[in-house]
Amino acid sequence: MFALVDCNNFYASCERVFNPALRLRPVVVLSNNDGCIIARSEEAKALGIQMGMPEFKCRPLLKKHEVAVFSTNFALYGDMSTRVMMTLADLVPEIEVYSIDEAFLDMTSFARFDLTEYARLIRRRVRQHTGIPVCVGMAPTKTLAKVANRLAKKNPHYQGVCLLRSNAEIQAALERTRVEDIWGIGRQWSKLLQAKRIESAADLAVAPAAWVRKHLHIVGARIQAELNGKSCLPMELVRPAKQSICTSRSFGRSVTLQEELQEAVATFAGKCAVKLRKENSLASLMTVFIATSPFNDSSERYWGTRTASLPCPTNDSLAMLKAAQTMLDALFRAGMSYKKAGVIVSGIVPKGAYSPYSTTLSLFAEEDPASNEQESKIMQVMDAINQRYGSGAVRLAAENSESWKPHQERLSARYTTRWNDIIEVN
DNA sequence: TCTGGGGTCCTAGGACCC
DNA sequence: TCTGGGGTCCTAGGACCC
Numbered sequence: 245m246f247a248l249v250d251c252n253n254f255y256a257s258c259e260r261v262f263n264p265a266l267r268l269r270p271v272v273v274l275s276n277n278d279g280c281i282i283a284r285s286e287e288a289k290a291l292g293i294q295m296g297m298p299e300f301k302c303r304p305l306l307k308k309h310e311v312a313v314f315s316t317n318f319a320l321y322g323d324m325s326t327r328v329m330m331t332l333a334d335l336v337p338e339i340e341v342y343s344i345d346e347a348f349l350d351m352t353s354f355a356r357f358d359l360t361e362y363a364r365l366i367r368r369r370v371r372q373h374t375g376i377p378v379c380v381g382m383a384p385t386k387t388l389a390k391v392a393n394r395l396a397k398k399n400p401h402y403q404g405v406c407l408l409r410s411n412a413e414i415q416a417a418l419e420r421t422r423v424e425d426i427w428g429i430g431r432q433w434s435k436l437l438q439a440k441r442i443e444s445a446a447d448l449a450v451a452p453a454a455w456v457r458k459h460l461h462i463v464g465a466r467i468q469a470e471l472n473g474k475s476c477l478p479m480e481l482v483r484p485a486k487q488s489i490c491t492s493r494s495f496g497r498s499v500t501l502q503e504e505l506q507e508a509v510a511t512f513a514g515k516c517a518v519k520l521r522k523e524n525s526l527a528s529l530m531t532v533f534i535a536t537s538p539f540n541d542s543s544e545r546y547w548g549t550r551t552a553s554l555p556c557p558t559n560d561s562l563a564m565l566k567a568a569q570t571m572l573d574a575l576f577r578a579g580m581s582y583k584k585a586g587v588i589v590s591g592i593v594p595k596g597a598y599s600p601y602s603t604t605l606s607l608f609a610e611e612d613p614a615s616n617e618q619e620s621k622i623m624q625v626m627d628a629i630n631q632r633y634g635s636g637a638v639r640l641a642a643e644n645s646e647s648w649k650p651h652q653e654r655l656s657a658r659y660t661t662r663w664n665d666i667i668e669v670n
Numbered sequence: 671t672c673t674g675g676g677g678t679c680c681t682a683g684g685a686c687c688c
Numbered sequence: 689t690c691t692g693g694g695g696t697c698c699t700a701g702g703a704c705c706c
Contacts, residue, residue, distance in 0.1 A: 275674035282674070300672040316674085343706045430704050461680060463704075490676055539673065586675090651672090 245351040245359065245382060245409075246479075248389040249332060249366065252377040252397065254345035255283035258324045259314050261375035262659045270311045274299055277494040277650035278315055315651075319658040324374060327660075331373045335366055340479050348386060350479050363405040383408040386477045387470035390427040391417050391445065411473075418446035418471060428467045433460055445471055485525055485594060491515040492533075492586025495648040499582045505534060506572060510642035512587040513568035517561040518635075520589065521627060526557035528591035530564065532571040537583040548575040557593055560619045561626070561640055564589070569642075585648075634662070 251257060255273040260266045270287035274280065281297045291309055293302055299313070306313055325344045333339050338350035354362055363380040370378050379402075381393025388408055395417060396406035408414045424434035426445050436459060437443070442451050449471040457465045466476040491512040499505055509532060520527055533549040550571045558564065568587055629638050657665035 277672095277674070279673050296674090298673040303672090346706080428704065432703065461703090463680070486677080488677075492675065494674065537673080584674095588676095650674095 245355065245384060246386050246389040246475075247336070247349040247351050247359075247363065247366075247380055247382045248342075248386070248393045249347050249349060249370075249378050249380050250393050250397070251328060251345040252379060253283055253285050254325075254376070255314075255316070255321055256285040256288070257376050258317075258321050259312070259656055260285070261324070262320075262656070263312075266312050270309055271314070272306070272311055273314045273316055274654070276316055276652075277496060278653060279494065282316065313654055315653060315655040317656050317658065319661050320656065323658075323660045324376065327374045328370055328376055328378070331370050332366065335362075335369060338479060338481060340481060341483065348389065348479060351382060359409075360405055360407050363407070364403075367404050377404075379404045379406075381406050381408075383414065384473050385470040385475040387427055387467055388414060388417075388473070391421050391471075394425060395420065414473065415446065418449055419444055421445040423448055426467060426471070428463060433464065436460075485592065486523055487592055488588055488590040489516050489519045489523075489527070489592070490586060490588045491519070492584065492588075493648070493650055494584045495582065496651045497648070499648050500580070501647075502572075502576050502578070504647040505576065505582060505585060506569060507642065507644040507646070508585050508648045509534075509568050509572045509587060510565050510640065511645055512585065513564045514561050514640055514643045516587050516589045517559055517564045517623075518627065518630075520559035520592070521623060523592075524595045525592045526559050526595055527554065527564075527589035528557040528593065529553050529589065530567050530571070531588040531590070532568050532575060532586075533588075534572070534575055534582055534585045536580050540581075544581065546577060546580050548577065550575050553591070557591070559595070560623055562619060562622075565640060565642055 256271040259271055270291060271285040272281050272288045273283040275282045278299060281293055284293055288311055329341050329347060332347050336349040340348040342348055359382055366380055367378055370376060379393055379396040381389045381396050383389045383392045392406040392408045396402045396404055408417050422444060423429050423437045423442060442448050448468060456468050469476050529551060531551040535547045536545050552571055554567055626638055
């Protein structure tokens with residue numbers, strides 16, 4: 245038996261926890277650069293504000309209804325997420341943190357309890373410890389637990405907890421779920437299914453298995469099996485190491501100068517290096533991309549990307565920055581108005597697995613592997629200082645965000661991670 | 671004028687190995 | 689005249705997730 249705990253309107257709820265006056269107002273949270281709506285309170289949804297809508301397009305509506313609008317405050321949401329997950333882990337030891345606002349719990353060993361009662365306790369406890377409202381869906385497979393959670397969210401009479409156990413309960417739930425609302429069925433597959441008159445989850449459950457396997461591949465076949473109560477997706481208690489790490493941003497204004505782009509790309513490479521070190525991993529490949537606005541006329545559009553292998557697997561900021569600069573030089577085209585850039589690292593190996601003596605060395609690497617030792621110590625010191633005094637306390641000189649800094653005009657305080665932010669509020 | 675960021679998995683085809 | 693079987697790795701493209 246799986247439970248899926250999902251926070252309600254997570255980002256909007258985080259803003260409300262520290263600003264109780266917002267409980268009476270619709271709340272929305274914007275994407276980076278204050279671009280699109282990415283979270284809405286129930287009241288905001290009721291006003292017809294769509295997910296992913298550009299903010300400038302619904303500005304009149306936001307104003308008319310005095311909607312509270314926030315820039316994305318990832319420091320706050322990330323920390324609140326950790327608190328929610330810690331509370332859950334105290335109540336159910338087998339937990340898979342699935343996303344920033346969701347976790348699967350293995351309820352198998354709770355079979356002798358009243359599951360619905362226990363789920364209510366989970367809700368109360370999370371609310372009490374963090375202020376975040378959650379819903380709980382429970383069923384014999386992860387996909388069905390997702391279905392159950394959705395029902396708990398949509399129908400107030402469940403009071404936030406929906407358990408699907410008997411065949412009759414499961415069948416009724418499947419009939420009330422459209423294919424596009426099933427976990428793993430996106431836009432394209434919905435279209436395909438609807439063309440085949442497969443409209444509800446109940447329809448998909450009984451669709452010809454060979455057809456599903458052929459058109460929706462192994463992924464779709466698993467979804468179908470899960471809808472039929474056959475569990476194919478086990479709990480993943482340990483998060484696997486990341487296979488790729490990406491840092492990218494849209495710019496607050498158009499950037500035309502190569503030097504400004506260099507500062508942006510250096511900053512992203514530096515951030516990728518920090519993320520790699522946090523994972524205790526090394527990257528062997530790096531991709532750099534720069535892009536104009538996709539909304540430009542095609543004559544003014546450019547999407548440049550380049551991938552190169554690093555001289556040897558590394559998480560050293562200096563080495564990564566150097567590689568990124570070289571790639572940017574090859575990509576840069578003068579006369580374009582750039583709106584976005586990013587750095588992606590891949591070919592990731594755990595740090596312990598790599599040693600210059602056990603791995604093939606680059607024929608062309610300029611440095612002797614022994615010199616990496618010292619650089620690695622510099623990075624350790626940098627990370628320690630930034631940990632203690634806040635990220636950005638020390639950085640490489642090439643990292644600079646003055647020219648391209650994204651808009652963040654409605655940022656709330658980092659209530660749970662920065663003393664200074666709280667002092668300013670009071 | 672203004673339009674997000676960060677991931678995963680699967681498939682198919684080509685190049686290569688013994 | 690007859691010309692196999694079993695693999696891996698890489699890439700691009702397409703789908704999906706939050």
